[in-house]
Amino acid sequence: MTQKLLIIGCGNMGGAMLAGWLAAGENPARFAVLDPALPEAPDGVALYRSAEEAAGAGHDAVLLGFKPQQLGALGPGLQALTGEGVSVYSLLAGIMLGQLGHAFPHAAAHVRVMPNLAARINKSPVILCEAGLDEAARTAAFALFDTLGSAVWLGDEAQFDLVTALAGSGPGFVYRFIDALAGAAIDLGLDESTAASLALATVEGAAALAAASDVGPATLADRVASPGGMTREGLNVLDENAALRRLLADTLRATRDKGAALSKGS
Numbered sequence: 096m097t098q099k100l101l102i103i104g105c106g107n108m109g110g111a112m113l114a115g116w117l118a119a120g121e122n123p124a125r126f127a128v129l130d131p132a133l134p135e136a137p138d139g140v141a142l143y144r145s146a147e148e149a150a151g152a153g154h155d156a157v158l159l160g161f162k163p164q165q166l167g168a169l170g171p172g173l174q175a176l177t178g179e180g181v182s183v184y185s186l187l188a189g190i191m192l193g194q195l196g197h198a199f200p201h202a203a204a205h206v207r208v209m210p211n212l213a214a215r216i217n218k219s220p221v222i223l224c225e226a227g228l229d230e231a232a233r234t235a236a237f238a239l240f241d242t243l244g245s246a247v248w249l250g251d252e253a254q255f256d257l258v259t260a261l262a263g264s265g266p267g268f269v270y271r272f273i274d275a276l277a278g279a280a281i282d283l284g285l286d287e288s289t290a291a292s293l294a295l296a297t298v299e300g301a302a303a304l305a306a307a308s309d310v311g312p313a314t315l316a317d318r319v320a321s322p323g324g325m326t327r328e329g330l331n332v333l334d335e336n337a338a339l340r341r342l343l344a345d346t347l348r349a350t351r352d353k354g355a356a357l358s359k360g361s
């Protein structure tokens with residue numbers, strides 16, 4: 096079981112995860128941060144400015160929360176923090192287990208972790224893929240990340256970039272949809288603040304209902320579309336030539352394919 100986690104790079108995503116763990120009641124002393132310029136860490140969480148300083152953290156796992164493009168430059172300087180008995184959890188989009196193994200050869204295990212920003216409110220799916228964990232360590236890793244929402248093991252690493260596009264990047268696409276929904280209403284004559292608040296409340300309520308419902312989104316869409324009514328006309332626009340689905344397939348494809356480029360260093 097991870098006793099103490101050193102978060103290396105605590106920006107948008109690492110910070111959201113740390114906030115989620117603390118919000119769930121985890122002991123702040125279980126966490127430490129290594130980040131050269133972070134203004135401050137939450138109360139009770141040690142903040143280190145260099146790898147040399149962080150060597151005293153007493154950690155048994157690290158969470159890599161810097162950018163994938165930094166792995167080559169930062170990896171060698173992190174060797175001393177990722178020695179025997181230390182598990183390496185990585186948020187680095189596109190970076191494969193084999194590359195983590197190459198960068199941190201002495202670590203006990205290597206785990207890819209893909210959450211999203213909703214970790215901050217413990218509502219994130221967290222996809223996990225590992226090499227080197229024994230059964231007890233798998234159970235402990237699952238529990239740690241499940242606190243942030245809902246953890247799930249992915250058996251086939253070849254699909255990791257695709258699930259990253261869907262669930263890691265996904266909130267970005269949903270936020271664009273909310274803005275586009277509001278923007279379209281503004282284009283048709285609604286005032287800006289009414290459009291923004293109605294679009295957000297509608298997406299929030301629709302997602303919550305879908306999550307609480309025992310039928311799927313397609314059935315719920317049909318329940319919104321009263322026979323002979325207004326909604327069907329709008330659904331017909333989205334459905335014509337699978338317009339929305341094709342747009343989203345292009346979106347996920349472009350996102351997924353950037354993962355392969357990141358793993359090659361671009």
Ligand SMILES: NC(=O)C1=CN([C@@H]2O[C@H](COP(=O)(O)OP(=O)(O)OC[C@H]3O[C@@H](n4cnc5c(N)ncnc54)[C@H](OP(=O)(O)O)[C@@H]3O)[C@@H](O)[C@H]2O)C=CC1
Pocket residue numbers: 103104105106107108109129130131132133159160161162163169186187188209210211212263264
């Ligand atoms: N944002 C998201 O929604 C998601 C991101 N990810 C992954 O999380 C990782 C971080 O992304 P994100 O949080 O968006 O990026 P950010 O830039 O917000 O966070 C990166 C953090 O790393 C810090 N950092 C820079 N250099 C070092 C160093 N030498 N040692 C330690 N820390 C350093 C940065 O500091 P400074 O700002 O001062 O440079 C910053 O605080 C990426 O690998 C990304 O693929 C995964 C899932 C979702």
Ligand SMILES: O=C(O)[C@@H]1CCC=N1
Pocket residue numbers: 188259263264
């Ligand atoms: O944009 C990125 O590369 C990261 C990975 C998933 C979400 N943000």
